[in-house]
Amino acid sequence: MTTNELLLAIETSCDETAVAVVRGGREIISSVIASQIQTHEQFGGVVPEIASRQHVESITLIMEQALSEAGATFRDISAIAVTQGPGLVGALLVGIVAAKSLSMALDLPLIATHHIAGHIYANQLVHDIVYPSVALVVSGGHTELVVLEREGEFRIIGQTRDDAVGEAYDKVARALQFPYPGGPHIDRLAFEAEEEIDLPRSWLEPDSYDFSFSGLKSAVLAVINQTKMKGEVLNRGALARGFQSSVIHVLVEKALRAVREQGARQLLLCGGVAANKGLRAALTARCEAEGVPLLIPPLALCTDNAAMIGAAAHLKWKSGEFTPLDMKAEPGLSLENWAVRH
Numbered sequence: 001m002t003t004n005e006l007l008l009a010i011e012t013s014c015d016e017t018a019v020a021v022v023r024g025g026r027e028i029i030s031s032v033i034a035s036q037i038q039t040h041e042q043f044g045g046v047v048p049e050i051a052s053r054q055h056v057e058s059i060t061l062i063m064e065q066a067l068s069e070a071g072a073t074f075r076d077i078s079a080i081a082v083t084q085g086p087g088l089v090g091a092l093l094v095g096i097v098a099a100k101s102l103s104m105a106l107d108l109p110l111i112a113t114h115h116i117a118g119h120i121y122a123n124q125l126v127h128d129i130v131y132p133s134v135a136l137v138v139s140g141g142h143t144e145l146v147v148l149e150r151e152g153e154f155r156i157i158g159q160t161r162d163d164a165v166g167e168a169y170d171k172v173a174r175a176l177q178f179p180y181p182g183g184p185h186i187d188r189l190a191f192e193a194e195e196e197i198d199l200p201r202s203w204l205e206p207d208s209y210d211f212s213f214s215g216l217k218s219a220v221l222a223v224i225n226q227t228k229m230k231g232e233v234l235n236r237g238a239l240a241r242g243f244q245s246s247v248i249h250v251l252v253e254k255a256l257r258a259v260r261e262q263g264a265r266q267l268l269l270c271g272g273v274a275a276n277k278g279l280r281a282a283l284t285a286r287c288e289a290e291g292v293p294l295l296i297p298p299l300a301l302c303t304d305n306a307a308m309i310g311a312a313a314h315l316k317w318k319s320g321e322f323t324p325l326d327m328k329a330e331p332g333l334s335l336e337n338w339a340v341r342h
């Protein structure tokens with residue numbers, strides 16, 4: 001089977017309706033993203049029913065736009081890739097129904113894809129991945145350290161025991177009265193701040209690769225409340241910087257320990273929080289100092305997009321693993337079980 005195939009990839013797991021045309025898992029021919037952020041902003045977070053409805057309204061248009069920007073027609077497409085999970089079930093369903101309809105009408109193979117495999121393989125759209133490698137996945141719903149012994153094979157060695165990093169960012173931002181999604185606001189505030197409020201680090205057991213961010217979030221809320229009670233003015237920048245320092249310190253230390261202990265040849269950073277300037281800078285400096293090659297996708301490929309789904313689906317195209325049409329949305333789809341056959 002050719003490895004120069006043209007995949008039409010669809011991603012609707014959360015609040016972005018995204019469609020991309022990707023050649024050979026590496027080359028983005030087009031990538032269109034309709035963000036619903038403005039809609040959800042007023043509610044302080046993603047409202048699942050509204051997300052589904054907006055996906056329904058946008059999906060056809062975005063699909064047409066992705067094809068037209070690629071200068072392609074449905075006849076040029078080799079297979080349809082779609083995010084099967086994890087994500088919001090009603091949101092996933094919209095992309096899946098669209099993908100199944102196309103697959104059936106055009107008689108094209110369907111490739112069910114894992115959202116986090118997508119985030120990891122977003123790196124492959126710009127760099128060569130070498131194995132074994134370790135991926136630090138930091139998004140709104142996930143915080144994981146994943147070992148990739150070889151292509152398309154995933155072993156989760158650490159994950160969050162409570163809030164995901166992005167979720168903690170969004171909650172802290174909300175407490176500081178910033179709109180959803182709050183991550184970029186905290187990032188900017190932390191960057192500009194000249195002072196820093198000292199906050200705790202959650203290391204858990206010495207040998208654990210797991211994370212915990214809810215204690216840190218509570219510490220931030222406690223500072224806000226105490227300041228209010230004392231009638232003082234809150235230094236939001238210093239608090240944002242203290243929060244960000246704590247998050248970055250733990251992420252960087254655990255990721256580098258994983259690289260060392262797992263004998264990885266590369267560290268891959270991915271997920272929406274990989275857009276964080278402070279995290280990118282700290283990881284880059286630390287990896288340089290330790291001689292660890294670090295891959296980070298460009299900003300547009302860190303947050304949700306469909307090109308990354310095309311990159312991950314390419315692995316299953318190569319192994320000829322296609323998905324039956326009775327496939328269902330899997331809000332809790334396991335990354336390890338999604339492994340590619342060798």
Ligand code: KG4
Binds near residue numbers: 183273275303304
């Ligand atoms: O991967 P993503 O687009 O969606 C999920 O799969 O969850 O990640 C979204 C998350 C949000 O929590 C958002 O606040 C966070 O990524 N985020 C950031 C930054 N940009 C986006 N967090 C910290 N700093 C940023 N610059």
Ligand code: ZN
Binds near residue numbers: 115139140
């Ligand atoms: Zn995501």
